[in-house]
Amino acid sequence: MGSLDGKVALITGAAGGIGQAMAQRFATEGARLVLGDLDEARVQAVAGEIGQSGADALGIAVDVTRGEQIRAMVRSSVDRFGRIDVLMNNAGVVRVSRLLDVTEEHWDFILNVNARAVFFVLQAVGRQMLDQQSGSDGLRGRIINTASIAGKPGGRPMFAPYAASKAAVISLTHSAAAALAPHVAVNAICPGAVETQMWEQIDAEWGELEGRQKGDVWRERIAPIPLGRPQRAEDVAGVAAFLAGPDAAYITGQAVTVDGGLVMS
Numbered sequence: 001m002g003s004l005d006g007k008v009a010l011i012t013g014a015a016g017g018i019g020q021a022m023a024q025r026f027a028t029e030g031a032r033l034v035l036g037d038l039d040e041a042r043v044q045a046v047a048g049e050i051g052q053s054g055a056d057a058l059g060i061a062v063d064v065t066r067g068e069q070i071r072a073m074v075r076s077s078v079d080r081f082g083r084i085d086v087l088m089n090n091a092g093v094v095r096v097s098r099l100l101d102v103t104e105e106h107w108d109f110i111l112n113v114n115a116r117a118v119f120f121v122l123q124a125v126g127r128q129m130l131d132q133q134s135g136s137d138g139l140r141g142r143i144i145n146t147a148s149i150a151g152k153p154g155g156r157p158m159f160a161p162y163a164a165s166k167a168a169v170i171s172l173t174h175s176a177a178a179a180l181a182p183h184v185a186v187n188a189i190c191p192g193a194v195e196t197q198m199w200e201q202i203d204a205e206w207g208e209l210e211g212r213q214k215g216d217v218w219r220e221r222i223a224p225i226p227l228g229r230p231q232r233a234e235d236v237a238g239v240a241a242f243l244a245g246p247d248a249a250y251i252t253g254q255a256v257t258v259d260g261g262l263v264m265s
């Protein structure tokens with residue numbers, strides 16, 4: 001028996017990287033899944049693969065920056081499974097630029113997905129959760145937002161809008177935890193440097209700005225990690241499963257860092 005047996009989990013940004021690892025982990029814990037992503041082909045492939053392993057998974061094409069698409073995703077989840085026990089509010093984007101070169105378009109693109117959409121997804125799912133009965137843990141639902149260590153103090157000169165957006169996710173986590181208590185627990189996860197498509201993009205964009213070889217920026221970033229290895233998406237998925245599961249029923253309003261010790265606070 002898994003820690004999420006029979007629970008319904010909605011995961012955004014589930015077509016790859018951290019979201020896909022969460023989907024796979026939640027499935028092995030017995031959850032029924034709704035997987036949303038902008039990339040329809042890939043999210044359907046992930047849902048199909050998970051379905052073949054015996055779990056119930058519905059893939060949905062969604063642009064989380066669009067209110068009507070968020071509402072349609074919530075409706076489809078409830079039509080299929082009757083409720084939403086866990087929201088993994090995970091879709092996110094990054095772009096690398098020196099601070100003085102950041103354009104208005106860059107700022108709007110990052111904040112639109114990473115902060116505005118995170119808010120409206122949690123609002124739509126929060127409404128649904130308040131409308132449903134409590135589960136066996138005494139809660140009507142759990143919301144987990146994917147923030148980042150970039151949202152913690154420290155300063156990120158090469159991705160200031162991204163860092164601002166992730167600080168916003170941490171702040172929204174606190175506000176939502178206070179607003180939805182005592183019925184819904186709301187927490188955030190702050191990953192460090194995870195080996196996904198997103199870091200490949202950071203490495204390429206940063207490398208181009210500074211005329212460095214492919215892989216140089218990544219190697220420099222992972223060298224000081226105290227636990228001595230790059231972070232895998234599964235490291236984040238395991239903590240997400242914990243925060244969604246019975247042992248975390250008394251945790252709310254926290255931003256949990258999972259980064260191998262890069263940030264110690």
Ligand SMILES: NC(=O)c1ccc[n+]([C@@H]2O[C@H](COP(=O)([O-])OP(=O)(O)OC[C@H]3O[C@@H](n4cnc5c(N)ncnc54)[C@H](O)[C@@H]3O)[C@@H](O)[C@H]2O)c1
Nearest residue numbers: 013015017018038063064091092148191193194196197198
């Ligand atoms: N990779 C890292 O080092 C790292 C570190 C800290 C936090 N994070 C955060 O973790 C989350 C997942 O990142 P990842 O590394 O798996 O990245 P990724 O690029 O592999 O996956 C992100 C997914 O989000 C989807 N997406 C983007 N915009 C969307 C939109 N408007 N609507 C729906 N889906 C959309 C993409 O299609 C993609 O499948 C993000 O929020 C990211 O900021 C990543």
